Amino acid sequence: MTKHGALQVTLPSDREIQFTRLFNAPRRLVFDAHTQPELLRRWLSGPDGWTWVVCEVDLRVGGAYRWVWRGPGGVEMGIHGVHTEIVAPERLACTQVFDMGRPGDEALGTLVLTEDHGKTTLKNTTRYPSKEARDAALKSGMADGMEAGYARLDQLVASA
Numbered sequence: 778m779t780k781h782g783a784l785q786v787t788l789p790s791d792r793e794i795q796f797t798r799l800f801n802a803p804r805r806l807v808f809d810a811h812t813q814p815e816l817l818r819r820w821l822s823g824p825d826g827w828t829w830v831v832c833e834v835d836l837r838v839g840g841a842y843r844w845v846w847r848g849p850g851g852v853e854m855g856i857h858g859v860h861t862e863i864v865a866p867e868r869l870a871c872t873q874v875f876d877m878g879r880p881g882d883e884a885l886g887t888l889v890l891t892e893d894h895g896k897t898t899l900k901n902t903t904r905y906p907s908k909e910a911r912d913a914a915l916k917s918g919m920a921d922g923m924e925a926g927y928a929r930l931d932q933l934v935a936s937a
Contacts, residue, residue, distance in 0.1 A: 792907075802937070804867065828851075843857040868889050870887040882906055884910070884914075
């Protein structure tokens with residue numbers, strides 16, 4: 778296990794990364810922040826200097842999502858997929874395909890939220906198609922980026 782700020786990172790298998798973090802907010806609010814475009818835009822904005830270009834969410838099983846950010850110099854980074862399971866406000870699963878990824882590198886992300894006395898524990902697990910794809914994701918700096926986003930999410934839920 779490694780820690781990035783308040784974020785814990787573990788490797789449950791040779792193809793998975795799991796991020797665990799506690800939020801001082803009810804799980805419904807944390808779930809909504811992961812599924813509603815107007816809230817996503819407020820915390821999942823990427824590194825400093827990046828802006829949202831596309832934030833589309835069709836929140837139903839079989840519904841698609843697409844997110845695109847634009848960074849310095851006009852470079853764009855995008856991700857898209859399909860929701861495979863929705864149990865509001867406790868579970869959300871979807872496929873994940875990065876625009877700049879290797880063809881065929883579709884991952885499956887599963888978000889599980891549990892609440893205890895108004896605090897929510899988030900477990901975000903991604904299962905990659907191979908150990909190599911998982912290791913490449915780990916080396917990309919994604920944990921630091923996720924912790925930066927989750928720190929913004931802390932501020933968002935505190936103001937709600």
